[in-house]
Structure formats: C-alpha cells, structure tokens
Amino acid sequence: MALELRRPERTFTIRQLCTEFKATPRALRFYEDKGLLTPARDGMNRVYSYKDRARLILILRGKRVGLSLQEIREILELYDEGDEAAHQNAHSLKKFREKIVVLERQREDIDGAIQELNQACERLEKHLSEKRPDLLPKAADYDQMLRARLDGHADLALAK
DSSP states (O other), X not given: OOOOOOXXXXXXXXXXXXXXHTXXXXXXXXXXXXXXXXXXXXXXXXXXXXXXXXHHHHHHHHHHTTOOXXXXXXXXXXXXXXXXXXXXXXXXHHHHHHHHHHHHHHHHHHHHHHHHHHHHHHHHHHHHHHHOGGGHHHHHHHHHHHHHHHTTOHHHHHHO
C-alpha cells in the first residue's frame, strides 16, 4: 500500500500571505491579474493553496533578484511539465546565470561611480580648504546627516 505524500489541504488568506511575506494585498492581486497566481474563491474571498504559496515564494525571489514578470512566468509555466522539474531547473539555471552577469556588470559600474565620487569629493575638499575653509564644516555636517539618513537615524543627526 503506497503512502500518498501530498501536502495537507491547508489554505491561506490574502492577509496571511501578506503578513508572512511582507507583501501588500495589491501586489498579490496584481500577480493574480497577470496570471501568476490563481487563488480559488470562497464568495468574495481569495483562497490560496500550497501551490499558490509556493508560486508566490518563487515570484518574490525572482523579483528580488531582478527577473522580469515574463521571466518569472516562463519559469512557473515549466513547473507542470511532469519531468520532475528538470526543464524548469534548466531554464532557471540559464536565467540565473544571465542575471549574475548583468548584476556583476552593475556592481562594477557602481564601484566605478563610487570611486569617481570619492575622488571628486577629495578635489572639492582640497579646493575649499584653500579658498573657503569656513565652508568645510558645513560639508562635513551634510555628509554626517546623509549617512545618518541612510542608516535610518536622521533624527539623531539633526539633534546634534
């Protein structure tokens, strides 16, 4: 007698999924409109299955790494091929490798931009120290405030 290894028939509400994945109901409805999620209905309420939950995980991961909705759709559509996800895995691997190349190029561009900006700051600070040293503390205060904002502590920087 073979045991059936299926997930229990647990379902999820839109609120439960939004809370679990820190997503908005609008985002889930958007993915539904795009055909990426297909929840059942119980009257006016959406009822999400384990399959919908798993698809949402893949959608959010894909978005986080910069895949387009079309690329995510292609990966999701290959899930039901019946080949133990071999086609889906092969297609995903190709897309992920392509995305790695793009992100590495972007990182190089960002590193170059940061280097150029640091050099420009050094030149400007040198120029100001020679011409108008009284303006340098203001630039330092601005830098401190900006860094505090980026760290989420803007109120602390302004209090000083």
